[in-house]
Amino acid sequence: MKFLKKVSLVLIALLVFTPASAMATENYDVQIIKGSSINLVAQASRVPVLIQNNYDTEVRVLVHVSTSNLRVRLPEATSVTIAPNSTVNAVIPVQAVANGDVELSVWLTSFSGVRLGNDTVITMHVIGNAEAIGLGSMGALVLLLLVVGSIRMIRRRKLA
Numbered sequence: 001m002k003f004l005k006k007v008s009l010v011l012i013a014l015l016v017f018t019p020a021s022a023m024a025t026e027n028y029d030v031q032i033i034k035g036s037s038i039n040l041v042a043q044a045s046r047v048p049v050l051i052q053n054n055y056d057t058e059v060r061v062l063v064h065v066s067t068s069n070l071r072v073r074l075p076e077a078t079s080v081t082i083a084p085n086s087t088v089n090a091v092i093p094v095q096a097v098a099n100g101d102v103e104l105s106v107w108l109t110s111f112s113g114v115r116l117g118n119d120t121v122i123t124m125h126v127i128g129n130a131e132a133i134g135l136g137s138m139g140a141l142v143l144l145l146l147v148v149g150s151i152r153m154i155r156r157r158k159l160a
Contacts, residue, residue: 043128047094059082
């Protein structure tokens, strides 16, 4: 009985003090490099995702993106080819549906469906109608200047 206790204590100690990297079954040298948060100020745009390939051969992967809410529309997966020992900026087409904050969860898979590495979270602030607001305010400013100019010209004619 004492022998079983000692063996179980040794096994528990090995599991507790074994580093997480040693417990991982597979490490892949293709990974997503986390970037800063993104401000989307258009109805449609492309979100950059930086992917690094540390292999000596070309790699083709699928970039998957899911959202925390339905404020943006995204494709299911995007195919990316990465040259050996290089970094590529994959672009994911995004379409704004509503304004607000969105968290994008991004991960890589091989074409056979094997998940490569961990998920990366990208925060994005969506202002989908910023272009319309900007154009409308510029149009209103031009119209206001035309009205003020016309009023000034009519007053000058009456005085002369």
